Amino acid sequence: MTDHDDDARLQRNFVDREMVQQDIPDLKLFDMFYLVEYLTNDVLAPIDQRIRGSFSANGQAESFTRLSKDIVARQRIHWLRMQLQCRLKEMMSNPNQDDELLLHAMTRGRKEMVTAIDESLLKWDFDMLPDILSFLNTVSNGDGKSLQDIIRLELSEELLYSVGSKLPDPLNSTMWCKISIDLANSITWDIARYLVCCKDPEHSMAQMLAEQILVNAKNAASKVREACHILNTGSSSFSRNAAIDELSFHSLRRKMKKKDVAPNGSFINVYGNDLNIHHGTAATIADIQAYQDAVELGYLEPYFDPCSTSRLADSKLTIVSQYASLNHNNGSQQFHWMARSIDAFDSGVARVNEQWYLLNQILLPVHILASECVEWKTWAGSQFYSLEKLCKAIGIKLQDAEETIKRGVMRPELEEKPDNGTNTKKKKRLRGGLSNAARTLENRPCEEFPGWTVERIQRKNSHHVDSYWSHPGLAGVVLRSRVGVKEMIAKMETNLIDANTAYNILISEGKKKFFGGRKSLA
16 A cells, blocks of 8 residues: 555554554553653654754755654654553553552652653643644645645544544545545544644634535535536536546445355345445446346346356446335335446436435535534534534435434445354455455564564455564564564663573563464464
């Protein structure tokens, strides 16, 4: 994955953030103390010094590449600070017995150590960002990309990660159309800029943010209506191509498995069933079903049998259409809407479902971001932002909006078969482009830690890569973190001991978490 693909960048960084959040709850007080001390002195201080000294007297950055990396690193330290502060507060309310025993034997007491951590974390606040945010827009790399664009991506990523459970894959073009993705990018930046520049939210700033959010939502809704009108009424090919680009969903172009889509020799009925099917898969099946219906109604001789064809794949581009159901009590998530291929709209047999786009592609991302990321205060008995105001801006009914929010964001996937108890091995769905087995990406001498070997392994069915360090003096033992390797080296150099002795000391100190955890390649 590359940073030129926003969705790929987001997925990769989300995995990294999740790994950090999973590791933090395992930190003990003394672990956090040494971690914070190291990051403050050896990481934060040099970065702050470079940022402050990187601008010359005339206000121009000496190195765009170096400064952009430093600014991103500085903001991530700021984000990590918030995670560690939550963990510190939790440790204070629930002291750990192992901590107490170890601290009793140390020169530093608990109170002194907590104070030191708290004071260090205060330095991690990126307090200079509000002052330099506007100025960063004047520093570019010569290709139209400014430092403000760099920090914009970082701040937006933080917000999108914070709402990930309610707004999954926010930049994924298989789930969100171009209008929705552009809208999410715009609103996250507006919110991020407000949160950074307004430590103590002001009346006027909050009002401006709410107005901007509502204007963005209104404009996006207008784009949806315009694109729907073009495709439903038939306009010039240029206008249609632009409308398709705005409303369509891209496909993973996966090969469809017959056992899933045609389990009994005939295709599943995608209409009126409570199936949460990927847009591309649903469109392909809907086109086949339309062909079969035409053959049956016209008493025609079919020229091919879809079930016997060797290759069936998701439709490349799809748009959500509307259909009329005879079952008015249908509670399916896909009631009254179905993804169809572009050909169905070109031939005029399908019409775009404008209401579905307004509710699911405009209302949901806007309201989730606005309600989850901003704490709206009441001024003079009224709020600047509310669901009612958003519905008015978009032009939809409040009841429809409430029902959509209650249902939440749909994650279109082919429904998995229930386990009947005969299969003892739990199967996992593979994501597109991933290996079904872990694989070694590299195994080489480590430049960072001379004398050590580093092996990097990509996990099964995942983009995440784990790193493992080994030492010739530790037969069969691996370390799974840089922190652990550094502690090992410190023990060896300080006490003039070999790797095996240092290993035994760390184990006796309760630091087993540094060792093992290796994923099997089998």
